[in-house]
Amino acid sequence: MVNSRFSVAIHILSLIATTSDKSQLTSEYIAGSVNTNPVVVRRMIGVLKKAGLLTSQSGIAGYDLLVEPKDLTLLAIYHAIDGPEQLFAIHDEPNPACSVGQKIQRTLEGVYTSVWHAMEEQLQAQTLQDVLDQLRK
Amino acid sequence: MVNSRFSVAIHILSLIATTSDKSQLTSEYIAGSVNTNPVVVRRMIGVLKKAGLLTSQSGIAGYDLLVEPKDLTLLAIYHAIDGPEQLFAIHDEPNPACSVGQKIQRTLEGVYTSVWHAMEEQLQAQTLQDVLDQLRK
């Protein structure tokens, strides 16, 4: 299991998308909903901001999405948080003198890339709006 | 990125499948090809053994596959090494008093499950024999 940053990012973006009262939307409030520390939230928001998904203003509460939820795919969010581009690590420097060791890295890369693409397709197919719809149910 | 155990497991199984001289196939030899410690290899082999993928005899070199490479899917190997059943962690105890916090876990589970299934399909579609064919090329 990778980590919970992707989950936290989606949670934060969902809150921003659904909270109308912007003065309420402080990092502390968000942290209360996510159940973490306000600094963790601000750190994550900094990353999402750099990726161009939202804006904020220093000293003033509230955040604004820069992309419509229906146009924001989960894959875009995943890329925004700079998640790993492969699922499985490949061990370093297998023995090149061995016929298996010599080719295993390239072979595994091929295998993992096909797995990765399948995952990307799924993330591409779902948007933040889909998540919001699920949350409202 | 999860870890390199899956890669190491596939490497080990490939070696066992392709090495005809069983007396050569010691944990030290395998470790030399993988570029790790013999104990790491024996530990992994213990896991694969428990899962019923191979046999070995204490004190005597060599291992035998119990499943034909063409019948051994990468998904079976993945399950054998007890890899995580989800790709992304979900943060603990979001605030149930918040409409987002209340439903985010279940929602994310749904999202991640669909991603997971796509990945499983890919791993199910490839066998150890496919890996061996790639290695031989």
Place this chain on the structure above:
DNA sequence: CAATCCTGTAACTATAATAGTTACAACAGG
């Protein structure tokens, strides 16, 4: 302008996962 509340960020800490390592008991075979 002073007080307060907020964001942004650096730096430190705690915890856990991962892999590597040492050590040794037990088995096999010459």
Place this chain on the structure above:
DNA sequence: CCTGTTGTAACTATTATAGTTACAGGATTG
């Protein structure tokens, strides 16, 4: 009996993750 092997437990080093403290600086209000 000696050597080489497997099987495991226990310890260590390294790294990733998340949580925390601290504080500089912007915004708002009385």
